[in-house]
Amino acid sequence: MNASHYYAIQTILEFAKxxxxLHIIQFGGRRAIHFMPLIQQLSQRPCGPPKLRITSIDFPEQGFEPTAIVERARHCWVNCCKKFNVPFEYHGMTQKWEAVDPxxxxIHKDEVLVVMCSYLFHYVMDDSFLENSPRDAVLKLIKRINPDVFLHAI
Structure with a gap:
């Protein structure tokens, strides 16, 4: 596990104490395996694990089967949560990030909300000369949903 994943996990654990x-919205959600330590640590909380909800938003890529990619990630999350007895719900999406509607x-009012984007934000176009830049649209979306914490790694 690299330092950014370690930091992300520790930050999530602190906010979800x-x-x-706990609802994690993950922009670019193919890397479920990196969060096995998070699930394991959630399962060991003295007060018991929270219900874990993952919303994974992946790019629709031509030539690939986006639903198969989302399904593989869901399968990984489900297996890991079963192994550690963490209640789990998964929602996978494949669409352009700037087109996501809140x-x-x-989102539920009673959950700790985490938004993550690890190493993929550079794929969102930054047309700063345009009035409606895709990157600005994603940042405005994140601001509108008002997470408890936004974790971004580049």
């Missing part, structure tokens, strides 16, 4: 529900994210 007393949470009964309603699609199914």
């Amino acid at each position: 007393q949470a009964t529900s 309603e699609d994210l199914k």
